[in-house]
């Protein structure tokens with residue numbers, strides 16, 4: 646079980662308000678844990694909101710943790726910063742199907758939490774990964790999310806597989822790969838460059854290269870150590886500018902077209918397609 650948290654003081658030290666006037670969006674996502682697990686999440690949200698006045702936070706949760714009181718407080722923070730804190734509830738079905746992918750989840754608790762958040766004025770989105778077991782429920786899910794006060798629904802089509810490699814989930818017919826790596830974090834025409842900071846303070850271009858992920862960390866930490874001593878990659882040791890201009894990022898830029906994670910995710914396109922659907926008017 647993970648017991649490490651991104652230290653809010655580290656963020657305050659490295660992301661100084663006023664120094665990031667162009668930063669548009671921060672995504673709090675559960676690469677390792679659900680963001681709701683962070684014991685000082687409200688401080689982290691407060692800090693990001695102070696970085697500049699136009700920055701928006703998108704936070705992903707499955708809605709299963711915490712209490713209605715906690716979600717009510719989160720909703721009030723969202724209401725106090727109009728359109729700047731959006732919570733995306735990952736709910737992959739209805740009461741009889743959500744738990745199939747979201748194993749161990751409790752529908753009543755999720756429902757109580759989203760209701761507390763929305764009742765407090767929080768900006769909520771419903772995200773649903775489309776699987777065989779819920780695809781027949783999509784219209785009902787759209788109606789429910791609109792009736793419950795979600796602002797919108799995102800249908801997510803995925804190239805993911807189950808851990809045993811069986812039962813590949815739904816893919817759109819258009820979910821094709823590319824002839825070469827196109828880096829979504831630094832070269833996308835559709836959105837500005839991105840950076841990923843994990844809960845340990847490691848910095849990389851994207852969450853696919855999460856240096857705390859046991860499946861990829863050995864390989865990349867090995868590469869970093871071969872690049873030389875004191876190559877900056879962690880916010881505890883260096884600021885973001887030094888990391889992005891350092892040997893670690895240079896290596897990634899030089900090896901995009903052959904690097905394993907880049908080929909897998911940004912050439913063969915084993916990542917999700919998301920369709921934003923307008924909620925029906927009820």
Ligand code: SF4
Nearest residue numbers: 828829830851907911
């Ligand atoms: S996997 Fe590689 S190519 Fe894809 S976004 Fe990350 S750094 Fe860029």
